[in-house]
Amino acid sequence: MNVTFSIPYRTAYGDELLLNIAPAREDESLALDMSQFKALAMATHDGETWTLNTTLDPDKATRYDYFYSVRSIRGIKCSEWKTIMHRLDLTASKANAYEVNDRWTDFPGDTYLYSSAFTDCINRRVQSAVPATDSSATLRLVVRAPQLRSGMRLNIVGAQPALGCWNLAKALPMVEHNHNEWIVDLDADSLFASIHRSRTTSAVAKDENVNLEFKFVAFGDKGEVEWETGLNRTLSVEPLPQGEVRVEVLDQAFFALYNQKVAGTLIPVFSLRSEGSFGVGDFGDLKLMIDWVAQTHQRLLQVLPINDSTSTHTWTDSYPYSCISIFALHPQFCDLRQLPALKDKVEADRFEMLREELNGLPQIDYERVNNAKTKYLQLLFKQEGKEVLATEDFKEFFKHTEHWLVPYAQYCYLRDKNGTCEFAKWKGHTQWNEADRASLSNPQNKAFKDVAFFYYVQFVLDRQMRSAHDYARARGVILKGDIPIGVNRNGCDVWHEPEYFHLDSQAGAPPDGFSVNGQNWGFPTYNWDRMIADGCQWWVRRFQNMQQYFDAYRIDHVLGFFRIWAIPTDCVHGLLGQFQPALAMSREEIKSYGLNFQEDLFTKPFIADWIVSRIFKEHAEEVKEKYLQHEHDDIFSLKPEYDTERKVEAAFAGKTTDKDIWLRDGLYALIENVLFVRDRQNPNMFHPRITAQLNFMYEALWQNDKDAFNRLYNDYYYRRNNDFWYREAMKKLPLLSQATRMLVCAEDLGMVPDCVQWVMNELRILSLELQSMPKDPTVEFGHLSRNPYRSVCTLSTHDMPTLRQWWDEDYDRTQKYYNTMLYRGGAAPHPLPGWLARDIVSRQLTSPSMLCVLSLQDWFAIDERIRLADANAERINIPAIPKHYWRYRMHMTIEQLIADKEYNDEVKDLIDEAGRK
Template sequence: MKITFELYYHTCWGELLMLSGDVEPLGAGDEARAVVMDYRGGDLWSYTIEVPSSTTSFAYRYWVKSGDAVRREWNRPHRFVPGEKVSEYRLLDRWRDCPDDLPFYSSAFTQGIFFRQHPQPQLERPAAGTITFRVFAPQLRPDEQLLLVGSSPALGSWNPTQAPALDDTDFPEWHITLDASQTGIPFEYKFVVVRTQQREVVAWESGANRVCDDSMQPNSAAVVVSDLRFQAPERTWKGAGTAIPVFSLRTDYGFGTGEFLDLKYLVDWALRTGQSFIQLLPVNDTTFTGGWRDSYPYNANSTFALHPQYLRLSEVGRLRDEAEQARFDTLQRELNLLAEVDYERVNRVKMEYLRLLFDEQGEETLASEGFKSFFRENRFWLQPYAAYSSLRDRFGTADFTRWGEFASYDESMIADYCAVWSPWYRSVALYYYIQYHLHLQLADVREYAHRAGVVLKGDIPIGISRHSVDAWVNPDLFRLNCQAGAPPDDFSVEGQNWGFPTYDWEVMARDGYAWWKARLRKMAGYFDAYRIDHILGFFRIWEIPLDAVHGLLGHFHSAMPLSPDELEQRGFHFDASWQTVPYVREESLTDLFGPYTDEVKTRFLINKGNGRWDLNVMMNTQRKVVDYFAGADDEMNILIRDGLLKLLDEVLFLEDPDKPGYYHPRILGSRTQAYRALDEEQRGCFDRLYEDFFYWRHNDFWKAEALRKLPVLVASTDMLVCGEDLGMIPACVPEVMEQLQILSLEIQRMPKEWNCEFGDVSRYPVRSVCTTSTHDMSGIRSWWTEDPVRTQHYFNQVLGEEGTAPATCEPWICERIVALNLSAPSMLAILPLQDWLSIDGRLRRKNPDEERINIPACPHHYWRYRMHLSIEQLLAEGEFNTRLRELIARSGRCV
């Protein structure tokens, strides 16, 4: 079979057009063996290959090489699918740039919202003497089809009612094969969108008519004209959705916590109220100790494994012992009545049940073809995870440094540990069994959501636990000698310390970010959209020394720290002897320690003279302070502990750990005693270099860092990408997110304009997700009472109401706030379930503070919020659901 590739592409001198593909003449998937195309003049490049007639299909790509520089197409490859009994093909391609409407090419639309429930029968494949047109048109709704209308009678003579329809089997790409002898060549044509049943025209393609000229004459070959794009203004689409953690769901079938299969009921409710998105928190396994602190969903023990707590036990199987089954049924009813999640009991009981069930049916399950297929596809992460879980249970700790000979991961040793002849095999296989059933249930939910046109949106945490499987197996990928966090913000005046190691991006880049790609591709098996937690971490991360506790002692990594010479050149008199160590003054001690000042001086400080003090070796790091006072619960020790921690924050500069002799200004350095010790001129100098360092110096540097990582990760799946871009946002972030078409996050009470008290919802970007609040914030009802002065401003200036604001956020106010957010231009408006319910005084919870999911300032918050009514009850609330659907419909967001 002879195939000729033809592509018009304007190259500059020295540039070569390359062609690679997963068929032998094009390198068989090895880009190093790609072929150089032949230049034919007039910007035309071509290349001809011979492949066996038995070839069924193959993917291929074009790219431009200029010396060592390479320009690549958009990530979606071209695909060749032959017809029958055709010996020659001409593929007339176009270079694939990233489309301007990229979100509509995501699986959120192609497999979810615009999913073609009943694709038309596949039309005739290419044959000799035919010409096939392939065109991308992703924005067609499920009740619409694409026609090819043209000047030929075979194309309806410009009459859409007589024109042939394209095949949507490969949606969002459409195709049609025409017999050239019937259409005649040349002819003019356009694509037209019509409603499927009535053939009512929705949109004609804009611009001049397309032309099929003599150069496309197939003769004895089959001609395929590929990579056309439907030319029309982007059609407005806006959707609504609900954000809620899986553990917060409540149904009659629950076991004291939400479960994956509960999401089916939430899909039904979304469909009933006109919503198209369900946004979840991370669903990975977080089991370390079995205690309530494991409830933190952003601290996973594996970035691939799902949490066993989300398994519906009754769907896995019932125990043969009727008495035992009855005991668990009683526990299920008891736990499901609880107002909040009892994380420890729920997980302990579920694991006890699963162990018993595994003893009864595990061998049969693991022998099934379904499990074998799952194991083959997931072995790369599943086996290490199962071994890790077995070893954690065996040694009673998730700290793998305490596992003796298993402290360092050894692939061959773990293979032996997991072998069927190993005495530990059953403890490993239990976790195979659990993960397989979790996979079945979540995949089932995704399929159910697809049929309803509803999208599941997942969450990618920015960090991984230093005691996770990932850190055990791939320690070189992480900077384990430091910890990630966030600089001070509205959530925490001392900054946030998440405790996670940061990433070693240089090491990750060596294999093309393979760990990240695998992580995202696994996620794409269950979700069609995802939120990148703390997307700013891909530009730079807030890195905190391992011996620090407060985020105030962090610095940005990667960054360009300042040398003493550069500081001097900027007019600042740098002195490491007192500006890089805690600057403790006599007068501050009484303020911090009150009646315990003398005791603190005696036990923990060293007098340096001239009113200055140092901390002694027992207390010279924040980690030593915390460890020393561990378990203290009396007023005196707590006051002393917190005071010593504050003293250790008193530095003006921080030395870079990777570049000794270079320094970062401490965040909020102007609030330190060392700053106050500077004279007025030096304070002004520090202020100028501080502003430059944090807001201007790194803009191009951080942009380059993000563009080195994010494009690769975004292109690795077809999921819709949304970024959580809150906090101290570098100026380059909006530009990069716009370039990559990553949806931003917009929250009215956290405006991104520095001089605004509240965001203007009418000015939100189209490519954004707007919301009233997040899991890290109070809901709109609690927020209303937190700051009466600010609430009054909002009431008068944003809602346009006169007089004094009500003391509580009454339902009509909640509805106004919800409607305001729904009116935004944002593509998505995804609100917490609590804020949807706030508009109904009868349905919403009495105490709004009980709806809080997380308090970021509290590092050991118990994540246990549950819905106070079941989803079945919510589905039965006809009046509320109708009202909500009308509210969403009025904003143009109703599906």
């Protein structure tokens, strides 16, 4: 089939336009393979209109997806928005040529309407196949109409007889052949004939253009009628030769429909509790929670990461942001109720008794729950595994997951065999060997049998989570997942593909309201140069795998895509970190600010006698004798055996008295008492130490040096790197935000440079808005009315105190909030009463934010009858505690929650009153 593409696009001198085309995927859930796209160079005579004649084979595929890009001598300069590509259906049986008159598609402002969150959940519609046409010549009109609601169908009506003469009863139905993209095929001969017959003059030239006048109109399944706004459309059409299909791509249709806003709930899967769960929430409980969300007119359920985090088989694995695999799901989430029963009645009864015991606990017993579930799955695998692994369903699963599943299974086998996740200690297996893949993939080999259990578990988990996802879509509920910024240092991802990581530093976050010493997550930092070199395939695969389970996602610590806080591996706290990448400062540049830069003094711990006395008080002499060595005058240095935080940590391991903690933390403070840290790549360059104004070194400066340091510090952290970090983020985030159709949300809290908002606005990423942590530095509390529409509004995150805890955390601040934000006089009541929590929640719901997602604990806060008496028992995580035990569970079952009509009506009323449904 001969196809001619034409598109207006003004290029710079020397640039050329490419058309990238491939047969459309039959199954959208499969990962998009960009290597399948063939790049074809287009031609131009004037630098403004580009054309391409090519041949497409209808026998190979009747549907093609394509996009345009611009190539310069340095490579691809820019591309169209690729999330929803152009689509061409070859459905005209008598056609021998297609002529496509196209238009370039940039990032639309309403990208969210093309996300699966809207197309498959909120505005759910079923797409139709394009009907075949046997017209001798066809005029195809293509238009995008992303604002249409669920159940609405697009039609075209116009002035010409073939378009219904403005009679809605004769409007022509259109076909949604792509997400939010509608087409209609008009018989060109009939169209021209009807126009000619309607002319009052008898002389009509056969080669005369005709002018169509029309409008798009949407019909709802409940009888609604929505006309597109603006003037009538007109289109001048040249006569079509026989055998041609002319495709006219039109400007987007626009309807006067309000922006949709939805409410939702955040709760980790592990925190769910049902009558039948096994001491921890599972994927079956997820369906029950979806029922409650839908019942209360909410449209979104957000969870924390669900990836496998099993590294030590102890409670420290409860940290869900330290996954061992970015693909594998956590075995603890397996719903045993969905699996065949154990045939051994004695074992079955024993597990049922254990299930009842564990399910009755107020919190998760992580170790007992996971040991029990693993044992149960092992017994079931012996009973059913061979048959399951022989099914076509499993073979199809293995085919699509083999890239990550095989290394993951071997990693788990070797972890358990060696009794440690530290793969550096695995003799002969310190790194994944691609040569092992063949034997691990062949059911006849012992290697396959060794790891088959892990294949089986992941297959079961995948099917259960997919089922929950399908269930949510059917109920119009968006499932929102969470993508952690880091991975476990000893996890499968690092073992499998070490080239993507830097193991000589630790990722974390600089000091903020969560932790005055910064956060040290212990994750390796990424080798972004390597990742960017292959188009960030590691991340693309990760996102595309996630779209099988979710329709929206939260990017944990989006700042990490601009720069990460890299901490030396010998540090415990995060204060001696530095941003990577970042523009470090030379000695000369530091001096140019007026600071008398003394390299040895400013980059090594400054330990004077007065500092030791102030920190350690009555223990000062003991510290000087045991941990310090005298240098000169009243200046000391740390003894070599205590000169790093890791050495100090090891020296005080197991010591928990108040004095030991005092001494340990004091020694940490001495090590951190520097004004600058050396750049990790170039030791002759420097970074000002984060929050150095709070340390003793800064206190010892003369006032003019303090002023100079403050000027330097503010320039460095708030201005110097903005453009640089913008460019760094734009190397990564455009690729990732277009890798799937999931709705992209970001956690953009903390020390946020201006460039973050630039990038998020450009890529249409939803921001996170907390009234208690405003992005405007001039206000103490955010004004909800100023929230952007493309944002997620919330009261707390899993890392923060709940609303009730926050209310009692700082009475003075709460009083200001009570008077200035809630506009109430008098003293703020404590603890937070239910009626006041309801008022606070109501205000959040009425904000302009697209999504208002509250933790289940904050939803509970509005009703004193239903909420826990102890607010502190509802906390999920405390970031200041590096090894926090993540074990929060709902205090009531989901069945009890669903049955509580009084409470559910209260939630429903709040949501309906705010127009979020």
